[in-house]
Amino acid sequence: MSPALVNLLYLAAAVLFIVSLKMMTHPRTASNGNLVGALGMLLAVVVTLFDKRIVSFEVIIAGLIAGSLFGAVVAWRAPMTAMPQLVAVFNGLGGGASALAVGASLEETFSNAAVKTVSLQLSLSAAAAALVGAVTLTGSFVAYAKLQGLIDERPVLLPARHLINGALAAGCVALSYWLVVSPDSALAFWLLIAASGVLGVLVVIPIGGADMPVVISLLNCYSGIAAAAYGWVLNNNALIIAGSLVGAAGFILTAIMSKAMNRSLTNIMFAGLGTVAAGAAESDKVYAGRVKSTSPDEAAILLSAARKVVVVPGYGMAVAQAQFGVHDLMKKLEERGVDVQFAIHPVAGRMPGHMNVLLADAGIPYDKLKEMDEINPMFRQVDVVLVIGANDVVNPLARQNDPSVPIAGMPILDVDQARSVIIVKRSLSPGFAGIPNPLFAADNALMLFADANKAVLDILTALKEQ
Amino acid sequence: MEESVAALTAFVLALFVGYEVITKVPPLLHTPLMSGANAISGITLVGTLITAGMKLTLLTTILGFLAVAMATANVVGGFLITHRMLQKFHRK
Numbered sequence: 001m002s003p004a005l006v007n008l009l010y011l012a013a014a015v016l017f018i019v020s021l022k023m024m025t026h027p028r029t030a031s032n033g034n035l036v037g038a039l040g041m042l043l044a045v046v047v048t049l050f051d052k053r054i055v056s057f058e059v060i061i062a063g064l065i066a067g068s069l070f071g072a073v074v075a076w077r078a079p080m081t082a083m084p085q086l087v088a089v090f091n092g093l094g095g096g097a098s099a100l101a102v103g104a105s106l107e108e109t110f111s112n113a114a115v116k117t118v119s120l121q122l123s124l125s126a127a128a129a130a131l132v133g134a135v136t137l138t139g140s141f142v143a144y145a146k147l148q149g150l151i152d153e154r155p156v157l158l159p160a161r162h163l164i165n166g167a168l169a170a171g172c173v174a175l176s177y178w179l180v181v182s183p184d185s186a187l188a189f190w191l192l193i194a195a196s197g198v199l200g201v202l203v204v205i206p207i208g209g210a211d212m213p214v215v216i217s218l219l220n221c222y223s224g225i226a227a228a229a230y231g232w233v234l235n236n237n238a239l240i241i242a243g244s245l246v247g248a249a250g251f252i253l254t255a256i257m258s259k260a261m262n263r264s265l266t267n268i269m270f271a272g273l274g275t276v277a278a279g280a281a282e283s284d285k286v287y288a289g290r291v292k293s294t295s296p297d298e299a300a301i302l303l304s305a306a307r308k309v310v311v312v313p314g315y316g317m318a319v320a321q322a323q324f325g326v327h328d329l330m331k332k333l334e335e336r337g338v339d340v341q342f343a344i345h346p347v348a349g350r351m352p353g354h355m356n357v358l359l360a361d362a363g364i365p366y367d368k369l370k371e372m373d374e375i376n377p378m379f380r381q382v383d384v385v386l387v388i389g390a391n392d393v394v395n396p397l398a399r400q401n402d403p404s405v406p407i408a409g410m411p412i413l414d415v416d417q418a419r420s421v422i423i424v425k426r427s428l429s430p431g432f433a434g435i436p437n438p439l440f441a442a443d444n445a446l447m448l449f450a451d452a453n454k455a456v457l458d459i460l461t462a463l464k465e466q
Numbered sequence: 467m468e469e470s471v472a473a474l475t476a477f478v479l480a481l482f483v484g485y486e487v488i489t490k491v492p493p494l495l496h497t498p499l500m501s502g503a504n505a506i507s508g509i510t511l512v513g514t515l516i517t518a519g520m521k522l523t524l525l526t527t528i529l530g531f532l533a534v535a536m537a538t539a540n541v542v543g544g545f546l547i548t549h550r551m552l553q554k555f556h557r558k
Binding site: 010014017018020022024025027030031034035037040041044045048049051053055057059060062063064066067068070071072074075076078080083086087089090091093096097098100101103104105108111119121216217220224227228233235236238239240241244245249250252253256344346351352356357360361365366367371 | 473476477478480481483485487488490491492493494495496497498499500501502503504505507510511512513515516518519520521522523526527533534535536537538539541542543544545546547548550551552553554555556557
């Protein structure tokens with residue numbers, strides 16, 4: 001194939017990627033959109049296999065088989081709750097592949113004794129791909145370990161970590177500079193990979209579980225940047241365009257997630273929120289004598305007498321695997337003519353949009369899943385809100401302008417405006433932000449102290465017995 | 467130099483296209499969007515294939531094999547989980 005034809009076909013692949021993302025804007029077309037993306041990838045791979053520089057296919061075939069088997073088995077077996085860690089793993093592998101491939105490209109270039117110098121474009125982008133790719137690889141695997149529960153999900157705060165990370169980041173920049181000025185130095189390359197890898201670990205390890213949506217989005221952005229940088233090394237437009245698209249996607253999701261927490265990216269990356277426990281006195285002041293608890297029977301009566309019910313699911317619901325019970329509850333209430341909808345906060349779950357996938361997995365139709373901006377004006381007309389395993393995202397303290405409140409200014413679901421609110425929760429313990437929630441003591445609020453799944457099943461039983 | 471500018475042009479224009487397209491994706495589909503985009507970032511595979519097939523030195527072959535395997539896992543796993551997820555979304 002002539003280089004012009006190859007590049008035209010790469011352009012076609014890039015167009016297919018854009019169309020694929022475009023089709024992701026609607027649930028009806030999204031599934032085909034994904035197939036269009038896969039087709040673009042297939043096209044790009046097949047075109048590449050015709051490259052004249054390929055002299056043998058054994059290594060390629062071995063790599064393709066090993067990667068496909070691993071990817072397919074892992075992706076096929078994973079439950080929907082494990083999507084965030086799965087995306088983290090694949091993301092890390094992509095970033096790592098870019099970093100290693102750049103190492104091979106440098107080796108390749110300088111194995112030709114005639115080559116003494118390379119363009120600045122090549123050496124700069126090689127350093128960028130190595131740095132960003134290695135950070136993506138190790139950062140994603142730490143995120144995976146946290147999400148999978150292999151290591152503590154709470155922030156791990158090393159003493160003097162800002163100093164350590166700052167020095168390490170400066171070291172990475174210095175090593176990058178070394179690689180840019182002497183791209184033939186294998187030592188510079190491997191030291192850069194090692195230092196960036198350690199940096200990736202140290203940057204992600206202080207970040208707590210509820211901030212994971214931001215981290216996953218950011219790492220996704222990085223894997224795109226690493227691919228684009230590798231594209232610059234090869235002067236390959238398919239890589240540059242696809243990497244750029246993914247970088248933009250990750251960046252936008254990062255921004256949306258940060259906005260939904262009303263925190264800057266710097267704050268999320270460096271503050272280690274959730275480490276300060278609220279004083280007991282403070283929560284006594286909020287809750288003392290004002291918290292009313294209820295029973296599954298009473299909850300069932302309230303729910304069946306309602307015309308409009310909104311369920312607010314939080315990560316606690318997913319941990320308890322209560323989404324399937326919630327689906328049955330929705331069916332039962334609908335049989336009785338109750339209108340049931342779901343209010344999804346943007347950061348509910350462990351990655352952007354995670355809660356929607358979990359509820360869809362339980363068989364809940366997607367047109368019942370309402371985003372925050374859409375449902376907030378409607379809470380005044382809601383008879384009963386059922387909050388399951390959510391806390392900070394329904395905390396009215398967020399509306400205050402008090403800088404001592406860690407979630408001040410965070411957009412929340414205005415559930416307190418509904419006629420009554422039933423909160424399913426094990427205890428009055430604080431959420432991720434570590435502060436008490438005045439909603440639990442509100443006049444229209446009832447606490448149902450129980451495990452989320454047990455509570456939902458008990459309400460269901462009570463409804464059937466009515 | 468000219469090549470660099472052409473590549474930069476593609477990069478910057480793609481950033482804008484990405485921004486315009488992706489801001490229109492509803493929160494409902496953010497997880498599949500991310501895993502689909504993640505699969506697309508496995509495009510690195512294209513570059514690694516050539517490296518793995520060149521049989522230049524032992525080091526490039528080993529790095530090439532690892533990079534091909536990792537990128538392939540990214541691509542295959544990424545598109546597959548996105549597909550599985552999107553099958554779950556249905557209307558009443």
